Amino acid sequence: MIPLIFGITVITFIVIHLAPGGPVEVQTEMSLKTSAQARENLKKLYGLDKPLHVQYFEWITRFAKLDFGKSFVDGRKVTDKILERIPVTLTINVLSLLLILIIAVPVGVLSATRQYSLFDKVSTVFVFIGFSTPTFWLALLLMILFGVNLGLLPISGIQSIDVSEMGRFERLADWIKHLILPVGLSAFGGIAGLSRYSRSSMLEVIRQDYIRTARAKGLKESEVVFRHALRNALMPIVTILGLSVPGLIGGGVIFETIFAIPGMGQLFYSSTMSRDYPTIMGILVIGAILTLVGNLIADISYALVDPRIRVKKV
Amino acid sequence: MRLLSVIAKRFSRNRLSVIGAATVLCLITISLLAPFIAPYDPTTIDVHNVLSPPDKAHLLGTDELGRDVLSRMIWGSRVSLKVGFVAVGIAILIGIIIGALAGFYGGKVDAVLMRFVDIMLAFPAFFLILAVIAILEPSIFTIMMVIGITGWMDVARLVRAEFLTLKERDFVTAARALGANDLRLIFRHMLPNALSPVFVAATFGVAGAILTESGLSFLGLGVQPPNPSWGNILTAGKDNIEVAWWLSVYPGLAILITVLSYNLIGEGLRDALDPRLWDMEI
Numbered sequence: 001m002i003p004l005i006f007g008i009t010v011i012t013f014i015v016i017h018l019a020p021g022g023p024v025e026v027q028t029e030m031s032l033k034t035s036a037q038a039r040e041n042l043k044k045l046y047g048l049d050k051p052l053h054v055q056y057f058e059w060i061t062r063f064a065k066l067d068f069g070k071s072f073v074d075g076r077k078v079t080d081k082i083l084e085r086i087p088v089t090l091t092i093n094v095l096s097l098l099l100i101l102i103i104a105v106p107v108g109v110l111s112a113t114r115q116y117s118l119f120d121k122v123s124t125v126f127v128f129i130g131f132s133t134p135t136f137w138l139a140l141l142l143m144i145l146f147g148v149n150l151g152l153l154p155i156s157g158i159q160s161i162d163v164s165e166m167g168r169f170e171r172l173a174d175w176i177k178h179l180i181l182p183v184g185l186s187a188f189g190g191i192a193g194l195s196r197y198s199r200s201s202m203l204e205v206i207r208q209d210y211i212r213t214a215r216a217k218g219l220k221e222s223e224v225v226f227r228h229a230l231r232n233a234l235m236p237i238v239t240i241l242g243l244s245v246p247g248l249i250g251g252g253v254i255f256e257t258i259f260a261i262p263g264m265g266q267l268f269y270s271s272t273m274s275r276d277y278p279t280i281m282g283i284l285v286i287g288a289i290l291t292l293v294g295n296l297i298a299d300i301s302y303a304l305v306d307p308r309i310r311v312k313k314v
Numbered sequence: 315m316r317l318l319s320v321i322a323k324r325f326s327r328n329r330l331s332v333i334g335a336a337t338v339l340c341l342i343t344i345s346l347l348a349p350f351i352a353p354y355d356p357t358t359i360d361v362h363n364v365l366s367p368p369d370k371a372h373l374l375g376t377d378e379l380g381r382d383v384l385s386r387m388i389w390g391s392r393v394s395l396k397v398g399f400v401a402v403g404i405a406i407l408i409g410i411i412i413g414a415l416a417g418f419y420g421g422k423v424d425a426v427l428m429r430f431v432d433i434m435l436a437f438p439a440f441f442l443i444l445a446v447i448a449i450l451e452p453s454i455f456t457i458m459m460v461i462g463i464t465g466w467m468d469v470a471r472l473v474r475a476e477f478l479t480l481k482e483r484d485f486v487t488a489a490r491a492l493g494a495n496d497l498r499l500i501f502r503h504m505l506p507n508a509l510s511p512v513f514v515a516a517t518f519g520v521a522g523a524i525l526t527e528s529g530l531s532f533l534g535l536g537v538q539p540p541n542p543s544w545g546n547i548l549t550a551g552k553d554n555i556e557v558a559w560w561l562s563v564y565p566g567l568a569i570l571i572t573v574l575s576y577n578l579i580g581e582g583l584r585d586a587l588d589p590r591l592w593d594m595e596i
Contacts (some may be wrong), residue, residue, distance in 0.1 A: 007433035015445050098586060118494030128581075132521065134528050137566030140552055148556050229487035254529055258552065269533065272448035280445050288436045295436075 001238045001292060008288040009063060013056050015284070016277050059281075066280035071077070073274050078282040081267060086286075088158060089263035092179065093248045096187035097241065104191045105237065108198020112206060112233075113225055123195065130192025139185050143258075146181065154178050156260035182259050186251055190244050196239045202233040228245050242298025246291040324586040331582025334575035341572060345391040354382035356389040357540045365558045375560040377550050383560065386542035387568055389527045393543040394572060397458050398520035404462025406516055414500050414508075416470070417477025428474070439464050443526065444535065450536045454543075461523050467532040469515055476508035492533025510587040517580035521573045528569050544569050 048060075062069065069080035111120035147155035154160065158178045159171075166174060205211065206229055214228045215221075252265030259267070264283060271279035344351065353373075360380030368375040374383040416427040446460045480486060481504075489503045525589055530536035531545025532552075539546055544565040551562030 003429065004436060005435055007429065011433060011437070012445075016449070127569070128574060128577060131524075132570055132577050134525055134566055134569045134573070136529055136532055137548060137562070137569065140555065140562040140566065144555060144562060198371055246436070246438040247440075250438030250564065253440055253444060254533065254554070257533060268444065272444050272535070275448055280448065284437065284441055284445055287438045287441050289355055291436045291438060 001296070004292060005289065006018075009060055009285060012281055012284045012288075013059065016281055017052070063285065068285075069278040071271075071279050072309045073271070073279075078278045081279060082264065082286055083281050085262060085264045085267050088261060089249070089252055089265060092183055092186060092252070092255075092261070092263065093133060093245070095179065095183045096190065096248060097244075098197040099183060099187040100194050100244075101241070103187075104194035105198050105234075107191075107195040108237075109202050109225065109230060109233070110200045111195070113203035115203065120199075127192045127196045130188060133188070135185050135188055135251070136258060138188065139181065139255065139258050142181055142185070153181055155181070158261055163196070182255050182261060186255050189251070190248065193244070194237065195241060198233065198237050201236045202229060205229045205233045208232075231305065235302065238298050238301050238305060242295045245294030246287070249287050249290060319585045325582050326520075326578075328582040328585060330578050331543075334578030334582070336350050337571065337575040338579065341391055341575075342395065344388060344516050345395050348388050348392060352385035352388040354385040356381060358382075365554060365561075368560050375558070377547065377561055378554055383547065383564060386547055387544065387565055388544040390544045390547065390565070391568070391572075393454060393531075393537055393541075394524045394527060396488035397454065397461065398524045398576070399561045401457040401461035401523040401527075402519040404459065404515050405465040405519060406468075406469055406512060408463070409466035410473050410505070412466070412514065413470035414477055414505060418481065418500055418504070420478075420481075420498070424474070427470075431470055433468050434464070435447025437464075437576060440526075440529075441452065442523045443530070447530065447535050451529075452538060454541075457527055457536050458532055461526050465519060465523070467517075468483070469512055472511045472515055473505075473508050476511065480504045480507055513586045514580055514587060517576055517583055521576035521580065524569065524573055524576070 066079050068082075070076065071078055071081060089280075107123050111117075111123045114120055143155045146153040152179060158175065160166075160174050160178075211224060211229055214224045219228075249264070252263055253269050254265070255261070256263045256266035257269045264287070266282045267279065268287075271283070340464070360376065363372070363376050363380040365378055366372060366376045366380075372382050372384065374387065376382055377386070412427050412431070416424040442464050443460050446463075447456055450456045450460075485497060486503060489499055494503065527536055528543070528545035528548070531543045532548050534549060536545055537543035547561060547565040551558065551565070554561055584586060
């Protein structure tokens, strides 16, 4: 994991220095009158007058202390800017991961155990359409339907303007209402993908000899499916779930921008638009590390699902 | 040749995949004939006809500057076609080189290259794409490059896996015994046998690239107005969400149909190329 994090920081560093002229050019190009002196000062401030490896070393030292420098836009510390955004993004991602699990696994299992049934065919069609739908477009359509035409759901932000006047339950209801569309939509693609994987993983398991044995010794069908088959089918599903974390985090850029949700994705989008390099670097690194953490959790859940791994003490 | 016709026969057994292929052919025709079949110039502004709903003159309505949406969509089909093929071409090229080197040489080369793949996979791809586009100027060329450069990892893994098994096969040993050098072994003898999963991944890749491009253009980081793309028409759709549903509905439908078609082709190709699935249905 350590070499991975090292590699991640190197790539981030390289990406940012692709910029022709570097961050200083960008910051001064707004006002052409910026004197050469001011330019030099800026360069000093960001350490851009030093050779690349020194710059990287200084950056990585500060990075180890979680200090990504100050934002070009408002001069605030990048760490603070990111930290205040993480809870919202994390909430939405965790909720949509749960939603994906709750819907996709049963759908996959059901279509596998009843292969070629009507349910299987309908869910397959849904999966293909789900794979192919641009989710931001679906977001627009749902906004038109629920927000504009029916007026049922709010279409931006995570709380109403008058939230401070509400009681605790009203506030919760308000929050839930604001999250329905973003969470549902960010889970949408994942549901299609994971139910497909659950289906094929389950199909593979059901053909195994030990399932036939379980049936032969007279177990109830539900016992066969849930106790014997599902546990084995779950393992590839856990991997896929771990692998879907970067997609969810990355997808946040579009959803958070559409729904005006103050999360990491929206911050990333606005820093991209204003070329706020320190913030871009910070989010890139943190996003990648969150992904690694997601994979780590997936590895650990392996051990929970599969006793064989526990025995080997991996 | 016989193999090709067998594959074609098995592909054509899958009705949905054939429909997908036909749709893609239609799209290619439309985008090639864009100057002749588009009823209006896609960039001509008409201030008297701003945001007019679909009618006989403008079948799919007009946008906030009075431009004909149907014509913009017809021209926009060129963008998705270009982005799909060029981006995936770049991804496949990088993926094949890295995967082949890793699988052929194994050992340290393999360890280092696969670590690199792991690192690239750790970044939320959309973040990486956005960061690079922010630094370079957003344009269709930047997008194709960036989607390609951030999308080769799956291909590399597939090619590596194929090479690991091919390396042990007798025909490779025979070629080596005949004095073929590494380059010849890799490209002439092994690569052609490793390509079928790459074709499948490429088809799904085209679908993914089109989705990514439309998302980027939607965010204003892709194809820049006045040049039309399906994604940037949707931006106008979002800005006029309360008054002009047609700006949101039609371009998205075009993206959906196109991406769906490529996915269906990919599914059909996978079944047609995978010998293990010869007796299974989709």
